[in-house]
Amino acid sequence: MTEPSIKLEDWAQGISMRAGPVSLGLYQPSPETMEYWHGIERRELMLRQCPACQRCFHPKRIVCSDCGSSELTWVRASGRGSVYSFSEIHRPPSATFATGVPYINGLVRLEEGVHLFTRFIPEPGPVRINAPARLDFRVLESHWLLPVFLVG
């Protein structure tokens, strides 16, 4: 498996996502989120933070929804969190993901107050609401290196 290296110039073209002959759209690493993807290459999970009020946000945020600042900075997440919600997937979206079923996707609540969509890996498990979760990085079925959370 190869780990893709994200380059800024990729974004406008995007990375095609297909289901058989049907084009489904594009994975879109974009200029405003490049630091998130570069962080993953360094095995770091990066979030947005408002320098004025210190609130942390999803890596995709552009403006602070508390004070309106557009000067958000990047901050490295501690990697500690807990399971907010989850679902064990038995029917995959495509042949690419069929190799991994059943696998668990869900929302992790980070101690910075931000929620992210992620893959939960029961190491040691089990995956249940409020179970502690810690950051790791794995190459998933998509062949992408992604942040995941080990639970238990």
Added chain:
Amino acid sequence: MTGKLGYSAAIVSIGRCVTKRDDAAILTALQLGAIASSRAIQNAGIKRRQIGAFFTGRCPTSYRTLQYNQTLLNELKIAPVFNTEVTAHGAGALGTIELAVLAVNSGLVDYALCVTNEASGVWLKDKVGQNAAGESNPQFEAPYGPTTPSLYAQVACRYLHEYGATSEMMAKVAVENRHWALTHPHAAMRNRGAITIEDVLNSRMIASPLHLLDCAVNYPGGISTAFIITRAELAHNHSNPTWIAGFGQQTTHEWISERMGAYDLDVIGHEPNLTNTGCATAARQAYEMSGLKPDDIDIVQTSAPFSFVHLMMLEELGFCKKGEGGPFVMDGHIDFDGGLPFNTMGGYLSFGQMAQGLYNLHETIDQIWGQAEGRQVPDAHVGLVHGHGGILASHSVMIVSRERA
């Protein structure tokens, strides 16, 4: 202000066009839309030059084109002075009618044509992959391999946890939906027989806690429904106007994980959560505008692609208290025999789901005018229709009435 809008406009004509996967000549979404629209204009007894406003749902997934509204307008050779495409996921279908009420009441136009059309059930082959890609954030969710059921399952996971609902309660909804589908000529599961709670629980797991029979059926074809709307003074010139008693709409997010970034909003509350939805706001506005309350509603259609969503929507629409949707259905309150007439087409679970559509509204109007052959609900005069889409992101509610208040 809302009091002025209630009963201020009416639906005076409907056109429908249906295509099925096994038809000899299957139609495209554009064909469906053009034919249904033309029928609606003819049924209304008006000329195409009288169409002053033209609102379409979002571009059909099976007929991608920029500015779809223009493409369909071009087929009809109409010249509206107010036209646009309404998105808001599945809620945008009723959103077209809401805009029409505002347009005809402005006095700038007399008649509005609203149409939604989709034929993904015949033209899209990979629906699992296509739907998953359409419903997940392409950058932050899709690389993890989500499916549409697994995205809704995040809400189910929290709903069961927070309110103590069970898989049996979810299954009960699927059982009652199926009863209705057996009576509807266009339902996908019309010939598949009744099911039991055990059938649902024993069907294969798709994305926990959702079993196969907890999930919507992809409609095996396409449907277009077109409506002509006009204001009260002109509606009286038409036979059998259906009064738009009240409506509401609210959107809270895009993408399920981003929903958890929403906070300090009236509908959500201070802390982010997945279980308070815009349906509550939309319903409250619709009730206030109409002067009606849940007890006044004779028949209900919800846009709910998974069983647990019905439980949540029964609560948000005011038919029971928050968290009590499960006990409400287990006590028989939506039973095919004797309960509130609920999803009389069979719902998305057994009629089938087809993207953004107004077929739920058409069914309601058929019912309140006594034209629902084989499934007629006695004495139904007031109906409520709920539209929703995007992992519980956008909700619309519309109340229609045979009598003007």
